[in-house]
Structures are given as structure tokens and as C-alpha cells.
Amino acid sequence: MxxxxxxxxxxxxxxxxxxxxxxxxxxxxxxxxxxxxxxxDWKKEDWNRQADINDFLPLFDDWRFDWIDVPALIEGADVVYEYPMVDRDPLPRWTDGRVTLMGDAAHPTYPVGSNGASQAIIDARVIGAKLLEHGLTPAALEAYEAEVRPVTTAVGLANRAGGGPDAVLQWVEDRCGGAFDTIDDVIPREELAAHAAKYKSIAGFSIEELNARPPIIPEGARVNR
Known part of the structure; x- marks a missing residue:
């Protein structure tokens, strides 16, 4: 990548x-x-509109390197679509009685950090765990929301504020205008590692933290009806 x-x-x-x-x-x-x-003045919230590469190709015209040719990639596509990267404020509540939200419906996030789908998978696992614990009741959905909503809210706000992995690109731009010989002279490795560790902890990507947790759904568990 x-x-x-x-x-x-x-x-x-x-x-x-x-x-x-x-x-x-x-x-x-x-x-x-x-x-x-x-x-x-731009059409927002439309994910199926075909784009004209001439509207943006000139912006990348000199992005040609010995390891990637950006204009050639753009020009080689059979079809190109444009879509907005939409941000939304975190919702104050997901659950109403026997109905709740999960995935993007519950916590749409600015698409950086590559964790939209993974958070939805965690939602499904936690809903399953709470149904096992509380039965097929509204209490299970309330318990799911209480556990997951604070976490996904933190992820969404981190992505909005540049707390995701992409932030290092802007650091380089701010510090040297993108011109450098050795990246370690621009951002020390310790700073990169600390930034990555912080985001992994927020998003639940930390291998150490994940391995230290018990299974979300215990083996052999059954739902109480």
C-alpha cells in the first residue's frame, strides 16, 4: 500500500x-x-457518480516516481467514480427498546485508519455476547451500546482530528514541505511508534491488548431464551 x-x-x-x-x-x-x-458548491453524499479524470488529473501530473506512476494509474482505469468522504457527529444514543444500530449506521467515521469494517464486526460480536448474557431482551442491546458506543465515538473523533495513521503525511508536509533525504530526520522513529501505538489502542488494534483480553463470546456459550 x-x-x-x-x-x-x-x-x-x-x-x-x-x-x-x-x-x-x-x-x-x-x-x-x-x-x-x-x-x-459540490454534490455531496452521492457514491455512484462517474467522474471525469480531467477534473483532477492535472493536480497529479508530476507525481511520477521510479516506483509508481500516478498519472498512468489514473489514465489506465476503465471507469472512475467520485464519492465524498463524509464526517458525522457521534450519535448520543443508538438503542430504542428492541431496536439498535450497528456498523456505519451507528458510527459513521471519516475513512482513515482502515477500521470501519472491523468496528462493525466487533459490534456484531458484542451484540451476540450480550444476547448470550441477557437473553433476547432490550437489556442486551442497552449493554451492547454501553460497551461499544464510547469506543467508536473515540475512534470517530480521532479520525476527525487527524489522530489516525494518515496524520504523519501532514506532519511531513508541515515540517519540510515534503522535501527530505531521510525520513528519520523529519520524524524520529520513536515519534512514529508512539503515534501508531496511541491509535492502535484507541481503535482496538493493539496486538498485546487484544491477546490479553478474554474471548468476546465464550466457547460453548448458549443464549437464554
Whole structure:
């Protein structure tokens, strides 16, 4: 995976297939991200609109390196879509009686940190655990919300405030304008490690913390009906 740029303009790319054994060609997913003012006249909340690469390709025209050619990736796509990266305030409540929310419906987050899907999976596991503990009752849903909502609220606010992994890109831009010979001269490794550890702890990605926890759903547990 590669991430290039900073908060206002960045490019993300990663393979989603193995290279073809004969041609060496792989399917690559890429994202060209441009920041707009909040009051910009732009269609929001539409994830199915085809984009015209000429609207943004010039911004990346000189992003050609010996290890990646950004304009070539953009021009090589069969079709390109544009979508907004939408931020939402954390909800004060998810549960109403026998109905609750989970996943993006409960905690939509600015899409940095690669944890939207993982948080939804945790939601499902915790709902299952609380149903086992409290039975098929509203109390189970209330217990689920009480455990998970504070955590996902912290993740959402961290992503909004630049607390996610992407923040280091803007650090480099602010400190040296992106021009450096050795990244250690711009951001010491200790600072990078501390930032990563903090976000892993907030998002639940810390291997040590995860391994120290008991299973969410005990083996052989059964729901009380």
C-alpha cells in the first residue's frame, strides 16, 4: 500500500489481485483525494457518480516516481467514480427498546485508519455476547451500546482530528514541505511508534491488548431464551 501527499491532496493505491503470471499485471485500487472547502458548491453524499479524470488529473501530473506512476494509474482505469468522504457527529444514543444500530449506521467515521469494517464486526460480536448474557431482551442491546458506543465515538473523533495513521503525511508536509533525504530526520522513529501505538489502542488494534483480553463470546456459550 502506498499513501502519497498530505491533507489537501493525496493518493492511495494498493493491489487487490495477484499479478498475472504471464503479463505481471495486477488489478490496483487507487484513490485520488482532493480537499474542498465545506461551503464549496459540490454534490455531496452521492457514491455512484462517474467522474471525469480531467477534473483532477492535472493536480497529479508530476507525481511520477521510479516506483509508481500516478498519472498512468489514473489514465489506465476503465471507469472512475467520485464519492465524498463524509464526517458525522457521534450519535448520543443508538438503542430504542428492541431496536439498535450497528456498523456505519451507528458510527459513521471519516475513512482513515482502515477500521470501519472491523468496528462493525466487533459490534456484531458484542451484540451476540450480550444476547448470550441477557437473553433476547432490550437489556442486551442497552449493554451492547454501553460497551461499544464510547469506543467508536473515540475512534470517530480521532479520525476527525487527524489522530489516525494518515496524520504523519501532514506532519511531513508541515515540517519540510515534503522535501527530505531521510525520513528519520523529519520524524524520529520513536515519534512514529508512539503515534501508531496511541491509535492502535484507541481503535482496538493493539496486538498485546487484544491477546490479553478474554474471548468476546465464550466457547460453548448458549443464549437464554
Amino acid at each position: 502506498v499513501m502519497i501527499g498530505h491533507d489537501s491532496l493525496r493518493f492511495v493505491a494498493y493491489p487487490i489481485s495477484d499479478p498475472d503470471p504471464e503479463t505481471g499485471i495486477a488489478t490496483i485500487n487507487w484513490i485520488a483525494e482532493k480537499q474542498f472547502p465545506l461551503d464549496a
